[in-house]
């Protein structure tokens with residue numbers, strides 16, 4: 001470790017110790033900018049302090065609300081925060097998806113206008129990509145944006161809009177030229193959700209939650225100034241944003257916050273429910289699955305570190321898809337092992353005879369089915385990987 005990094009680590013450690021309030025440590029809510037969600041005092045204080053330091057987006061330039069940290073410094077901040085259980089001060093699609101996209105494709109004026117707002121968590125962002133006929137075949141999208149001088153008028157529908165009812169803004173892929181081939185004639189725009197023409201309706205899921213919405217656009221207005229990248233070239237901009245999204249799912253995001261949730265260890269759960277013989281979990285099948293998971297987790301963590309260290313500021317295309325596929329497999333396997341270890345206690349459904357954790361296990365298992373779907377399904381990621389590895393045409 002270089003001397004400069006050691007000094008930086010010492011300073012970071014003591015600053016965090018003094019400035020991270022107790023209520024911002026351990027599991028809890030992480031703000032994502034929504035103005036519709038009120039924050040606990042410690043969460044707000046932590047956000048304010050980290051905004052002032054530029055550490056909600058540590059690697060962004062200082063002029064746009066970051067701290068201009070190098071990759072090794074960024075990793076030090078993450079590690080020191082994890083060491084004391086400090087929650088990320090800010091997360092979400094603002095700092096992690098659209099933020100780096102504006103940094104890469106925005107005009108100087110757009111960067112000045114938007115980046116400090118993302119960095120402060122001023123407004124919660126939703127993602128408007130999927131439509132009823134455009135999921136994996138995203139380029140089939142139809143939401144129409146018609147040029148009306150200084151603005152576009154939007155009509156159409158998006159679906160699976162996560163956090164739709166709490167969103168303040170939504171970045172949307174829209175069709176600006178319906179006469180061009182489908183990958184052309186698409187643009188990326190930033191839409192204010194608090195206008196009469198935008199409506200988000202919750203979709204009820206089998207898990208009982210409604211994490212996402214159907215969002216309709218009826219004569220919604222977007223200022224021309226809020227089109228990111230060139231008109232009709234939104235496909236490349238939109239694909240790049242997806243790489244930023246997948247870098248979050250793959251744990252190699254170096255823009256905003258890496259969110260690592262603290263959970264009870266699986267081996268503790270297995271010990272509690274299955275029991276031990278000597279010092280070993282009694283069931284050899286579970287022992288085998290746990291060991292594999294632990295080894296996979298460890299090598300996955302090392303690969304994440306290597307990918308972060310090897311890439312420049314930009315996010316790697318191929319690695320994000322590989323990490324997304326493998327990360328999704330491990331997440332699903334972890335949920336299955338947890339349920340397996342709990343036996344019948346892991347199949348509860350809002351039943352007072354079961355603990356809260358037992359009641360959560362089934363829902364968690366159902367929720368984790370989504371990880372190989374959102375951000376592009378595993379099959380689509382494998383297509384991307386195959387195209388790059390085999391050098392096939394797009």
Ligand SMILES: Cc1cc2nc3c(=O)[nH]c(=O)nc-3n(C[C@H](O)[C@H](O)[C@H](O)COP(=O)(O)OP(=O)(O)OC[C@H]3O[C@@H](n4cnc5c(N)ncnc54)[C@H](O)[C@@H]3O)c2cc1C
Pocket residue numbers: 126127128129130131134135136137159160161162163212370373374375376377378379380383
């Ligand atoms: C929890 C969750 C949150 C989401 N949040 C958002 C959001 O905020 N905003 C947003 O825009 N979208 C969101 N989505 C939507 C998500 O991006 C889409 O569900 C995803 O892209 C797949 O599209 P689809 O559901 O239409 O499936 P389909 O495209 O209909 O696919 C169905 C199946 O066919 C397979 N398949 C399709 N095409 C191919 C192919 N060419 N080769 C091989 N297999 C193929 C798929 O892998 C899949 O298994 C979310 C989804 C989930 C589950």
